[in-house]
Amino acid sequence: MWRLVEYAAACVAPAVILLACDKAVRAWIEPKHAVRDTPVPVSRDIARLSSDLTRLYAELDVLRTSKAAARVHRLRATTLAYDDVLESCCAALQVDDGLSPREWSSVERLEVEATLEDAGLRW
Known part of the structure; x- marks a missing residue:
């Protein structure tokens, strides 16, 4: 039984670590409070x-x-x-x-x- 738990943890742990790293990088690159400039329509001649x-x-x-x-x-x-x-x-x-x-x-x-x-x- 203990080996089954170790095996499951060994399979799931890398995916959990990668997802946590992905979320951390996204939070660092795209802060939630960043103000994005809205495009202003350009008047045509x-x-x-x-x-x-x-x-x-x-x-x-x-x-x-x-x-x-x-x-x-x-x-x-x-x-x-x-x-x-x-x-x-x-x-x-x-x-x-x-x-x-x-x-x-x-x-x-x-x-x-x-x-x-x-x-x-x-x-």
């Missing part, structure tokens, strides 16, 4: 935003007539990306779109596009 709008608008036209697999999902994702770039354009031009940041209807999207065109943005 208006020329880049305009080219993104052009590209996404063209992609939306292609997807509307496409017969590709998962067309609905691609159309939704591209529409959300287009809305996001429209919001970024409003922020860059300091134009108030008056809408909450969510998925817009096609009428709301047209209103934002018209507001941006009135502000001088062409795409």
Whole structure:
């Protein structure tokens, strides 16, 4: 019986020692109270935003007539990306779109596009 206990201890001890060392090293490298810097979103220039709008608008036209697999999902994702770039354009031009940041209807999207065109943005 005693030999069985010695054998079990000999098998388990190295694993316990390695786990304890691993935890000690992780605690030393990554202190719990370390303050991590949160990334600040970088504002993009208006020329880049305009080219993104052009590209996404063209992609939306292609997807509307496409017969590709998962067309609905691609159309939704591209529409959300287009809305996001429209919001970024409003922020860059300091134009108030008056809408909450969510998925817009096609009428709301047209209103934002018209507001941006009135502000001088062409795409």
